[in-house]
Amino acid sequence: MTTPVIELRDVSRRYDAGPPALQDASMTVQAGxxxxxxxxxxxxxxTMLNLIAGLDRPDTGTVTVDGVRVDQLGEAGSARYRRSKIGMVFQFFNLLDDLTVADNVVLPAQLSGMGRREANRRAxxxxxxxxxxxxxxxxxGRLSGGQRQRVAVARALMNRPPLxxxxxxxxxxxxxxxxxxSELLRGLNAEGQTIVIVTHDLSLAQSCTKRTVQLVDGRITADMNTRVAR
Structure with a gap:
């Protein structure tokens, strides 16, 4: 049996004195x-996204991504992990407006030490x-929203992340x-890219994925296969 790209085991996270933001969550995601x-x-x-991304740590449980125990990483280790193991795409793009599109895409490679010529070719x-x-x-700032999100996807894929x-x-x-x-994400997955989409939008989930994990009040309440609507 292949090792999953993501493995969460009995993960819980609580902030302050409130109810748990995530409680006893266990989930695996396979390559592709x-x-x-x-x-x-x-x-x-x-909360689940931040734990997978190494931006937060669980109070209990383990988070493993592509063989890395993310919950055990320090600040420097978490930064290296994000550069090498994951690409992130955000709702509001998070592009640097004073850099060109090409320079935005090249930036992760420069941070990871890739040579300029190789990085330019990859971009x-x-x-x-x-x-x-x-x-x-x-x-x-001169591009449409859809074009900016494509730039953000290119930047996220720059270092060939497994996730x-x-x-x-x-x-x-x-x-x-x-x-x-959505069509772009479907195409990337069809080429073998492992993708996790965090959303409240059921239509996006059904359009882009074959599996949906439902969270309610910090607990996984359903984990089901869904048919891609295309």
Whole structure:
């Protein structure tokens, strides 16, 4: 049996004196899967995302991603882990407006020590494959929302991470741009990229993934296969 890309075992996280944000959560994600973490605001989605991304630590339980015990990493180790193991796509893109599209995409490679020439080649290939090569010299503020999200996806894939995390990736887009990004995510998964999408949008989950994990009040209440709506 293959080792999962993500393995959460009995993970709990509580903030202050309130109820647990996540309680006794166990989940595995295999290589090549596309999984949606679905739930309303306050359900624990963001907490689970932050634990997988190494941005937070559980109070109890273990978090393992691509063989790395993420819950045991210090600050420097967590930064190295995020550079090498995961790519992240956010609702509001998180691009640097004073850098060109190409320089935004190249940035993760520079931080990881990749040579400039190799990084430029990799960025050019990504921009071409995602249909935005002609915008390489433009600044993000000149692009549409859908185009900016494509730039964000290119940046997330720059270091060839085994895992792509997408946090409400269509939440700031109009319906046409949202469908464009959904199609992009479906295509990436069809090519073998492991993807976890965190969302409250059932239609996005059904469109992009074959499996949905439902969170309610910090607990996993369902883990089910869903049919891709295409």
């Amino acid at each position: 899967e596309a999984v949606a973490i679905l739930g309303p605001s306050g359900s624990g989605k963001s 050019a290939d990504l921009l071409e494959s995602l249909g935005i090569a002609r915008h390489g010299g433009a600044f993000p 792509l995390l997408a946090d409400e990736p269509t939440g700031a887009l109009d319906s046409a741009s949202g469908e464009d990004v």
